Amino acid sequence: MARLTPDIIVSAAIEVMGDVGFEQFSVRKLGDALDADPTAIYRHFRSKDELLRAMGDRSLAGVADDLPTSSWRECVRELCIRIRTANLTHPALASLVRGAPPRHHNELQITETILRQLRDAGCDAELAAHAYHAVIELTIGSAAIDATMASMPPSDRDATYCEWRSDYANLDSTVFPRSVELASSLYPGTADRRFEFALDRLLDGLAAALARSSSTPGLTGRPTGYRQ
């Protein structure tokens, strides 16, 4: 009779998920890995979904530690990149792309960090909330999209990208001229770099909005004096 705890289960679950992949991950396989009856897991988690959420939060451990303090941009940027990395190393989190808000500790820590940075930078409540949602949606969404690719070995991945490019190149160039023309430029660099580009442009836009709102309060948002 093996003694189980949520922590032990989550650790084993993450390992199993790493071995067999998200699609093949099942409660029964987890039971085997734990040398316990699969249904014992239901004494610690109400459902597989709840377990997945816990796995997701676990993989975010430490993601908000020791962030750069130079500027809100650098801090938020680094945090988003770390969230993405965590998501991609542990594809469990891909399943976190289900409309639920952060409830677990690490998730809450992320929210708190971003909101604090934005507020301290001078965002009013409305802009801070909007900006928070914006960076999170891009980060989580991008990670979800890239998760399947990230879970394959680098060689396969490059081969797949290559294949996709040649698919585009072989399209009918009278119907899809730009796609054909730009085929070799698509899926440029690594997925990480593409994400960083998108994130940087979004942060550019947010910084501009912040600058606008603090110079002409009331136009883009409410005044920045926010002492309560």
Next chain:
Amino acid sequence: MARLTPDIIVSAAIEVMGDVGFEQFSVRKLGDALDADPTAIYRHFRSKDELLRAMGDRSLAGVADDLPTSSWRECVRELCIRIRTANLTHPALASLVRGAPPRHHNELQITETILRQLRDAGCDAELAAHAYHAVIELTIGSAAIDATMASMPPSDRDATYCEWRSDYANLDSTVFPRSVELASSLYPGTADRRFEFALDRLLDGLAAALARSSSTPGLTGRPTGYRQ
């Protein structure tokens, strides 16, 4: 013996999916709706995955028609909003958030449209490709995140948002001061508006990058002369 075609199957599948939701959608239920044996579907689609992709593409029909011609920004913006709407009305597409590139007709049309707009606006190949990936990742990702919420009736949805806000408000304010402070501002307006804000800020950033690259070619990207 009912006569099936891919079109008929996809139509019925979208209806069934609308009724029972993504999670509960199954080949057997689709068979019932078609008054045919469930396995007959496998004569027209290699797998359930392939069917889901086809459903996704179907729901994107017409999404690239009659777009505004005033500017590349307006065009791309409107297109992204339509993609999102299509995604949310037919949550089938939420499943499209699997690392595969566009292959179906409507998907290709979207890629072509965005690339054309960016190229015509003066983006070089590299910037166009990056910008394309950026807006698509935000759009698809955001839709995937909001899909579950969008699939519930508006009253439930508002109730859920309200509940989330009060969850934040009830956090320990010594540990999560900003989250508590901003609780009432979180999940502001509709999810659509939040997306539009994020998209607009990203487009701001992309427009700035484009302006930079055309004034000082070679810094952000290659020169803009791209006749072949």
Next chain:
DNA sequence: GATATTTGTCAACACTGTTGACATCTCAGT
């Protein structure tokens, strides 16, 4: 040490996607 609660085990239910064998239908070639 007896009692109550938690936790692991087992069998089972109601599903799922998918396959192979068989039957039936549609249609081209004569």
Next chain:
DNA sequence: ACTGAGATGTCAACAGTGTTGACAAATATC
């Protein structure tokens, strides 16, 4: 119009899934 061939619908079955309820063993509480 007949025939053979290929496409398509049907059926039974496989291997797997998440989850539940009844029972037993372990642990904690008094």
